[in-house]
Amino acid sequence: xxxxxxxxxxxxxxxxxxxxxxxxxxxxxxxxxxxxxxxxxxxxxxxxxxxxxxxxxxxxxxxxxxxxxxxxxxxxxxxxxxxxxxxxxxxxxxxxxxxxxxxxxxxxxxxxxxxxxxxxxxxxxxxxxxxxxxxxxxxxxxxxxxxxxxxxxxxxxxxxxxxxxxxxxxxxxxxxxxxxxxxxxxxxxxxxxxxxxxxxxxxxxxxxxxxxxxxxxxxxxxxxxxxxxxxxxxxxxxxxxxxxxxxxxxxxxxxxxxxxxxxxxxxxxxxxxxxxxxxxxxxxxxxxxxxxxxxxxxxxxxxxxxxxxxxxxxxxxxxxxxxxxxxxxxxxxxxxxxxxxxxxxxxxxxxxxxxxxxxxxxxxxxxxxxxxxxxxxxxxxxxxxxxxxxxxxxxxxxxxx
Amino acid sequence: xxxxxxxxxxxxxxxxxxxxxxxxxxxxxxxxxxxxxxxxxxxxxxxxxxxxxxxxxxxxxxxxxxxxxxxxxxxxxxxxxxxxxxxxxxxxxxxxxxxxxxxxxxxxxxxxx
Numbered sequence: 292x293x294x295x296x297x298x299x300x301x302x303x304x305x306x307x308x309x310x311x312x313x314x315x316x317x318x319x320x321x322x323x324x325x326x327x328x329x330x331x332x333x334x335x336x337x338x339x340x341x342x343x344x345x346x347x348x349x350x351x352x353x354x355x356x357x358x359x360x361x362x363x364x365x366x367x368x369x370x371x372x373x374x375x376x377x378x379x380x381x382x383x384x385x386x387x388x389x390x391x392x393x394x395x396x397x398x399x400x401x402x403x404x405x406x407x408x409x410x411x412x413x414x415x416x417x418x419x420x421x422x423x424x425x426x427x428x429x430x431x432x433x434x435x436x437x438x439x440x441x442x443x444x445x446x447x448x449x450x451x452x453x454x455x456x457x458x459x460x461x462x463x464x465x466x467x468x469x470x471x472x473x474x475x476x477x478x479x480x481x482x483x484x485x486x487x488x489x490x491x492x493x494x495x496x497x498x499x500x501x502x503x504x505x506x507x508x509x510x511x512x513x514x515x516x517x518x519x520x521x522x523x524x525x526x527x528x529x530x531x532x533x534x535x536x537x538x539x540x541x542x543x544x545x546x547x548x549x550x551x552x553x554x555x556x557x558x559x560x561x562x563x564x565x566x567x568x569x570x571x572x573x574x575x576x577x578x579x580x581x582x583x584x585x586x587x588x589x590x591x592x593x594x595x596x597x598x599x600x601x602x603x604x605x606x607x608x609x610x611x612x613x614x615x616x617x618x619x620x621x622x623x624x625x626x627x628x629x630x631x632x633x634x635x636x637x638x639x640x641x642x643x644x645x646x647x648x649x650x651x652x653x654x655x656x657x658x659x660x661x662x663x664x665x666x667x668x669x670x671x672x673x674x675x676x677x678x679x680x681x682x683x684x685x686x687x688x689x690x691x692x
Numbered sequence: 693x694x695x696x697x698x699x700x701x702x703x704x705x706x707x708x709x710x711x712x713x714x715x716x717x718x719x720x721x722x723x724x725x726x727x728x729x730x731x732x733x734x735x736x737x738x739x740x741x742x743x744x745x746x747x748x749x750x751x752x753x754x755x756x757x758x759x760x761x762x763x764x765x766x767x768x769x770x771x772x773x774x775x776x777x778x779x780x781x782x783x784x785x786x787x788x789x790x791x792x793x794x795x796x797x798x799x800x801x802x803x804x805x
Contacts, residue, residue, distance in 0.1 A: 475737050475739050475746075530741065534738050536738060538738060538739065540740055544740060580740050580741070581741060581742075593740065
């Protein structure tokens, strides 16, 4: 790997780190004003604990020759030196940021009622038990060997975190008063700046996943751009026609849905495909966010409707649009490029496997935490606000203290 | 006798009302951002296709104390500047005031206004 590639990976790692405050603002703005700091803290906590775990042993467990799990050869990065010009060290840092944002995604579904102590215990356990194995299978284990594709974490990150978010929302139960008496987003400007930061950081997430500076990275960059725009545009159009207004939250949600959907496909599709993928995600997720009302689970900020559904849709579209000829790559072609249904099936299979691992194990982890320290705040805390009760802080002070 | 005039007006009418009051010589004004409802009712917001109804909408509450001879012109000035003819323009009322004290000097009554 040349120095330009090492530089790009380091830049991408920093871009992915920046997605954490982006996500925190995206979620925090949608949350109630008395819970916004709790939301920010749940997100920032991930970037406190996960990089250290990644360095200590999670990286080592997620790499190596095995099909199912790595080993302890690189515990505390032992055996990794600088003879490769820093390529491995930079890659470990990049992947650590990946790992940090994955549990952070789940925070949106548990908003406004989860004990912070339970979250603090949940994140490291979930990372090791759920994220590390799926990451290994998808990016260098048995699911990858079968031929399924995931460029930057559609299956390993978004579908995985989305399934966990559903499990967490079901186990935690509804917030007080949901859905009859809930509050609208407390700060739409915060949501919009969070969305902008997310989009910016996502270039590192997707284009950085080429793990080199090359044509594939450039195409992934372009795809990230187009899919997000198409997703935002379509969501806004659907809303405009259906509800009568083009809304900021619709634009933000569509952008994120498009970004989620293009994530697994970014390095495998080209031409008009990213626009179609983003557009499908925008339309499908715009309706998927209503599922929770039908089934009565309080996925507070729509992690399931946007990340699970968007990730699943994006992952399946690889089975249609994967174009190895364009990338001169060694991967299966999609249905529209003469590959038949084989890749489409593998995409479906890999995501079902991710759900079948993530959903039940998330339930088990949370049931364990519930038995020991409890997972839900007491009802009065929901009235007083997560910020003051759990963190002894307030986001917005009035003149009269 | 000094009179307290209280007006609930649309947020967008503050500048015209202030200008009108200054023109007739009313010397001071206190403004609060308030929420409430009257005949206009609340408003509906839509987020991700879900409607949220807010019963309380934002208005401004103005309080000013004026000397007897200014009451009628001040009320007329507020009324003319705040009315748009549409529902939700607001209301005003006035009450007599027993005592007014200027805190800096201790002056009372019309002197203190």
